[in-house]
Amino acid sequence: MERFAELLDDLYFTNSNLAKETILSNYLRSTPDPDRGWALAAIAGTLTFDLFKRNVIKSLMMDRMDPFLFDISRHYVGEMSETVALAWPRSDDPVRLNRLPSLHEVIGEFQSRSKVEIRDYLIILLDNMSPSQRWALLKLGTRGLRIGMSARSVKQTLAKMKGVDIDIVEAAWHGLTPPYQDLFAWVDGRAELPDMSQIVTFSPVMLAHPIDEEKDLARITPATHQAEWKWDGIRIQIASNGKEGDDREAKVFSRKGEDISASFPDLIDVVDFNGVIDGELVVRPNGDIGSFNDLQQRLNKKKPTKTLIEKFPAHVIAYDVMEWESETLRHLPLIRRRETLKRVVEAYSDDYITLSETLPFKTVEDLIALREQAAQTGGLIEGLMVKDINSVYTSGRPKHAWYKWKRDPFLLDAVLMYARRGTGKRSSFYSDYTFGLWDEDGALLPIGKAYFGFTDEELKKIDNWVRSHKLNRFGPVQEVKKELVFEVAFDAAQVSSRHKSGYALRFPRIHRIRWDKPAAEADRIETLAKLVGA
């Protein structure tokens, strides 16, 4: 338990992702099974049970501490677990432990005890722990760990330890369970990864390269390539084992392998094939394809209500099929996979799954015209996908297999309003910027934030500019004089009631710094409204 608490402290206070990965891999290398597996589960968020409930902690505190003092303490600290960790009043006659139990012993004890016994055990542990060990225990026990490390980063760490691509870990991940002894046996080179063929898991997706208009357009012909719309939903993978009853498994994964099935029961319910399909997830309010904003309503809900599902039914635009009837199709050319895909989709009602149509073209000019057409959809279609019809399905971004050809980004001249310091290497620089547009009353309304799009040299210059143009300070946020203009690029804008300006930008980035441009000549909100056709 000591090592686990130290690990959490180290991860919590470290800023850079790379450094976090090093800390984690050092821990995993030097810690025996099954402790390291449980630690991994706690950090990756894959524990499926609480060791004790939050209200047990609360009632323990109420028994031994004045409620008023507890309340102002919690208010001051801002959080219950940390308050308890720091203020825990030791029992008058505590049971002394010669050593703290190890992580797996702690988990085992809690799981085997009754409610009353859980309470007693918790007291013994808290009495014998330091504040940071208590914090680790309380966070572990209630699954409230937030140490700024993503599941992806955890998998990356494992992949690096083994010296393999992250895809291999991703592919196996969903079939593995804590404390991950089979996973570590593989990392240590003592065993192969277990066979996942009967378990529905995520498999790594194939991605497209942005097209290089000068070089790549010349390669494209109607005989060798197919064109499709690039929809503005989210890329997903639907996998199912085609079984019935208790054996039935169907899952929807995000592009990064996150299981998002819970958010889309309407899809999960209809899927009965045995295979893996790659597609775009959108919603269809009133039968038409909805905006990304509409989709967002569903993405944020872990348990959607019936009303929400009826209002924004999920829909998949199918791009590809990687597995069918337990056979992999990845080695087949796209054109052959597409034949299977057509058959699959035909079996389903148009309400749930449709085939991504291929767009007819003869010349590159036709493609340019299609891309133009995409730009007129108010953001529904992000541009074109152009794929080599002989491409096999591999993970990652193989060269010259698939191209994405986004429509041009929108550009606006906005005025820098606030700056704040970055993290890690950038922590001494003002590198995160909030910028705004003028409204009709001549006031600036913030429309977005960006922290990339500029070179290191430019960053230094902006940092200097911020320091010499300071106004008020709001905590970490520095207000500046409204004098510097950024040309901001973004892919789409949505109407948003959460923003004062009424709009939210997607992927805003700094395109150019207009040192020359007077702030008064920056764009107005209504220009944005026109651009996005709202």
Next chain:
Amino acid sequence: MSNSPAEQWMQVRPEGLYCAPADIYIDPIEPVTRAIITHGHADHARSGHGEVFATPETIDIMRTRYYLGDETRENGLKYGQRFDLGNGVTLWFASAGHILGSAQAVIEFEGTRVVAAGDYKRHPDPTCAPFEVIPCDVFITEATFALPVFQHPPLETEVEKLLRSLRTLPNRTHIVGVYALGKCQRVMKTLRLAGYEAPFYIHGALKRLTELYESYGQDFGAWELVSDIPRADKHLFQGKIVLCPPAQINDRWSRRFADPLPTVASGWMQIRARARQKRAEMALVVSDHADWGDLIRTCEETKAGDIWITHGRVEALEYALKQRGMQAKALNLIGRDESVE
């Protein structure tokens, strides 16, 4: 319970705590004719007073910080040395254990003894005299860390944390943010006692006060100014400790170091969110104030019939003391800066 007669002659005024018969203020926040200064921190010692009473160390600190003008009359009183302030009021100082020269002001008038403790701590500190319990009628206490969540760990364990990090991350420059007066010297001294032998590299803002401590016989071993090291010699700092004011750990100044590891040493570091706010990658809980347990213990040990609380988390301490049957009240003094601790 009846209130102490001191209520009549110790008053709260906008300038600070005021002893009427001697016409003198304790740690006033504005220039006054006569002032008792408990210690040299900027929120207690200010410039522009006509006459100043303080320990000789505090007078020296105030001179170093330009708080004393030519026209200021200085009265340096050693711990325990009694002084007649006139009108029957006697003043003497007892050590407060907060920083070098820090004192509790003991004021006696008509058989009543009031002790204004200023800032104080009970944990050991090799750079200043330990806190002395003075039995009194009225004890005036601070409440900076007056919440049950503040239970300061021994400094040795915090310093060990730093030393362990130096061993496991030998390529990183450990930049420790410390206040120039007190914290800096206490951390340096404790590191020496824990066996750290390399020279300390320090920011220019820490130099004069460190030299002042040395003039009182403190030995910090070798230290050098960061600004005296050529910029090209970045590697010198790797795996070493650099000390600077807290605001510098993440600012432009820190860019000169290879792979810096920002660390903050302060009592506030007990709260994780505070540490994150300061962007510290390591948080050392080093406090020069009494923690929750020590505040209550000290109030009890003085056996004072009345406890007056000046600044900090006044509400919690007042509540806890009353619960223990003590007579306590808040003074509502203004102008204390919590960031200087």
